[in-house]
Amino acid sequence: MLVLGHTNPDCDSIAGAISLAELLTKQGTPATAIAQGEPNPEAKFLLDKIGFAAPEVRTEIAGEDVWLIDYSDWGQAPRDAKKANIRGIVDHHKLGDITTAEPLECWIRPVGCSCTIVYSMYQAANITPSKEAATLMLGAILSDTVKFNSPTFTPVDREAAEALALLAGVEDIDAFADEQFAAKSDVASVPADELVLRDQKVYEINGKQFAIAQLELTSVKPVLARLDELETALVALKQANNYHTALVLLTDITTLNSTGLICSDEAAQVASTLGGTIEGSVIDLPGVVSRKKQVMPPLQREFDVA
Amino acid sequence: MLVLGHTNPDCDSIAGAISLAELLTKQGTPATAIAQGEPNPEAKFLLDKIGFAAPEVRTEIAGEDVWLIDYSDWGQAPRDAKKANIRGIVDHHKLGDITTAEPLECWIRPVGCSCTIVYSMYQAANITPSKEAATLMLGAILSDTVKFNSPTFTPVDREAAEALALLAGVEDIDAFADEQFAAKSDVASVPADELVLRDQKVYEINGKQFAIAQLELTSVKPVLARLDELETALVALKQANNYHTALVLLTDITTLNSTGLICSDEAAQVASTLGGTIEGSVIDLPGVVSRKKQVMPPLQREFDVA
Incomplete structure (x- = not known):
């Protein structure tokens, strides 16, 4: 059995795949976590913390038995996923377009993080996660809920995080989160064309494509200081892919506000839809933290007109 | 909150909707079971047993908050279901084509009955179902698993049925099932054009439409004695709807064999695909009990050719 997250692997995708593979193995189905790419810096930080290597990168899964974690859309799965046997899905997003040929197991809940659901699966099976899995799941919950501040956060996420902190031996959840967030905010050496992705x-x-990237940072100032090179990278990205909109959210996870950098056929309309004020390529988005809850739904409503 | 099953409501659809509505209500979300039509005779028998009326028939749900039970396909939902807010899905079939705009709750498991899953939801919530709900869920599990004999049956179904029998005050599960099965086998007074549906x-x-009905009977003889009128009804059904195949499975739930009555553009190919021998419009299908596991997959493989 393989367990794999979505493209552009984040903490939830990596931590969820490893923790779910551990659970399935303990339940008698030997399972291996794989990933569709290298983990993002925050996920890499968590892996380093427990001394784990990144999961093997695999983008071909035809004929394999697989569980998917943190998505239910073909678009975020490997290209040949329709030829795999999808045995289960764990997710906390809206239900996507994946269908299966056989009955499967879906654990989908409207909570802040897929790892909150994986932890509930451990509880249902009466199995205790390893210290390593608990550390990874805690990190994923803190990341996805922005330390319990995202609008997607639910009390179930906090209960899971607190139980996992005990198992992980983490006494100060705040300090753990801050260290993790500092690691992902260290973007000074990352080229602009990588940052906009x-x-x-x-x-x-x-019919219009909206490419929306998100950087979560303890301060957005160092990135805004590189505005010129980011604008150049954003224009190139939009043109190369013929996007309607290329948007990068710089989310300040300390103040819980975002700044948007935009290159769009209808930049002013995007800005007003998001309740923001635009100046050049910069949109001020006070109080915006969650792309899923605060950015995508208004864009969907505004631009999905026949 | 509304809870509703699929078209042509069977035991699982009716019992699941009522039991899940009770659970959601006990969890603080007042919920009402509805149905897309009158319950089938077996479901009606169970409702009579606990003194419940059939759920209100409703086929318009636009704008409503709903849970769906026992399906995840738009084709089995009300026509306006895309305009409803689908908050949850409980199912034990393959994952269908329903998508949502918002995160939701999916409890989908490869077990024999949706009510087995509803019972696990009660357990996860640490809530005890009422005697009435327990009776309905027990009946649905016995129906869907043909008293633990269907190939879709899992040990989890038996555990749930035994726990529910205790709550329902049913001492002899076998006798309970036999009474229920006798009720649904009483088809003498049902017109042929209803039976084939x-x-x-x-x-x-x-691109070809296969209409497959199933009658579960303690003996198929009384129905086979009416072969002439059933053949006439089957031909009329196929022609009126331009089906490729109209097939009625007469499943003997005592011997666990089926007899198929068929009217098809390719009757011989359908018969051989199902491993059966054909004589006139009658196919002998030894050991076939489950449409989902033993009939649809081979037809899909045989006829789904480009």
């Missing part, structure tokens, strides 16, 4: 998701609305 | 599901394979 960070955690990118591409949505299609009424 | 019993528990019908219509599948499309490569």
Whole structure:
């Protein structure tokens, strides 16, 4: 059995795959976590913390038995996923377009993090996660809920995080999160053309493609100081892919506000849809933290017109 | 919150909707079971047993918050289901084509009955179902698993049924099932044109429509004695709907064999695909009990050719 997360692997995708593979193995189905790419810096930081290597990168899964974690859309799966046997899905997003030929197991819940669900699967099976898996799941929950501050956060996420902190031997959850967030905020040496792709998701609305990346930072100032090179990278990205909109959210996870860098056929309309004020390529987005809850739904409603 | 099963409501659809509505209500979300039609005779028997009326029939749900039970396909939902807010899905079939705009709760497991899953939801919530709900869920599990004999049956179904029997005050599960099965086998007074529609599901394979009904009977002899009028009804059904195949499975739940009555553009090919021998419009199908596991997959493989 293989367990794999979505493209552009984040903490939830990596931690979830490793923890779910451990659970399935303990339940008698030997399972291996794989990934569709290298983990992002925050996930890499968590892996280093427990001394684990990144999961093997695999993008061909035809004929394999697989569990998917943190998505239910073909678009975020390997290209040949329709030829795999999808045995299970763990997710906390809206239900996507994946269908299967056989009955499967879906654990989908409207909580802040897929790892919160994986932890509930351990509880249902009456199995205790290893210290390493607990550390990874804790990190994923803190990341996805921005330390319990995202609008996607639920009390179930906090209960899971607190139980996992005990198992991980983490006494100070705040300090653990801050260390993790500092690691992902260290983007000074990352080239601009990589930054504009960070955690990118591409949505299609009424035939128009919206590429929305998100950087979560303890301070957005160092990135804004590089505005010129980021603008150049954003324009190149939009043109190369014929996107309607290329948007990068710089989310300040200390103040819980975002700044958007945009290159779009309808930049002013995007800005007003998101309740922001635009100046040049910069949109001020006070109070915006969650792309899933605060950015995508208004864009969907505004641009999905026949 | 509304809870509703699929078209042609069977035991699982009715019992699941009522039991899940009770659970959601006990969890603080007032919920009402509805149905897309009158319950089938077996479901009606169970409702009579606990003194419950059939759920209100409703086929318009636009704008409503709903849970779906026992399906995840738009084709088995009300026509306006895309305009409803689907908050949850409980199912034990393959994953269908339903997608949602918002995160939801999916409890999908490869077990024999949706009510087995509803019972696990009660357990996860640490809530005890009422005697009435327990009776309905027990009946649904016995129906869907043909008293633990269907190839879709799993040990989890038996555990749930035994726990529910205790709550329902049912000492002899066998006798309970036999009474229920006798009720649904009493088809002497049912017109032939109704019988050929019993528990019908219509599948499309490569542009061809296969309408497959199933009657579960303690003996198939009384129905086979009416072969002439059933053949007439089957021919009329196929022609009126332009089906490639109209097939009625008469499943003997005592001997665990089926007899198929068929009217098809390719009757011999259908018969051989199912491993059966054909004589006139009658196919002998030894050992066939489950449409989902033993009939649809081979037809899909045989007829889904480009």
